[in-house]
Amino acid sequence: MRPVSRRDLVVVAVGLAVLGWVVVRAFYGDLPGLHWWQPVPLALLGAAEGLGARSLAARLTTDRDRRRAARSGEATALAPGQRSLDPVEPMLVARLAVLAQASAWVAAGFAGLWAGALVFTLSQVGRLAAASGDAVAAGVGVGCSAALLAGALLLERACRVPPED
Incomplete structure (x- = not known):
């Protein structure tokens, strides 16, 4: 599986921005009103x-540290207040x-x-x-879409397998 191409995401966004502008320009009077809460x-x-993504990255780091310690023969002790976590299932990461x-x-x-x-x-x-x-409402929509994009890219990055040292 390859990471999503940032360039392709930009192409989709720009293409749909043009399409959105054309549709809103043509049918603005017939469209229902836009409300700020719709894109929330x-x-x-x-x-x-x-x-x-934050939680998954922490769990995967703990798993990697455990495996590294097991290979080197070290005993792994939990820090005070830290609970033992089950290993992350590979299929969960793939999903x-x-x-x-x-x-x-x-x-x-x-x-x-x-x-x-927004442009129109x-x-x-x-x-x-x-x-x-x-x-x-359209400005809030752009911001909320950007928040989803940021969260998705962070989650994708957390799912990557790091290169071996």
Whole structure:
């Protein structure tokens, strides 16, 4: 499995930004209103993936240290307050890597769509009354999509197998 290409994510985001701008420009009057809370689940997913990445990285580091100590014949003692953790299942790491990559693609797509809506609504702020509220919602959407993208990339990095020393 290869890491997700940052360049490909940028291409998807830019392409969908253009598509989003065209669609919003053509159908702005017919679209339902945009609300600031609509993209918030993206940020919550990003936070969950970021916390999961932190936890997974710590557990994998502990597993690697245990294996290294077992190979060298050292006894591994737990630090005060540290509890013994079960080893991380390899299939769990593989599933989390797939989740991270899927989330990265989804985040890039949503970031592009929200960016397209943001560009159009910012250009209409002086002309249309609803455009200022929609621009705020689109800005929040871009930010929440970026949070999901960051969480997904952190989780993907935590799932990587480090090179042997």
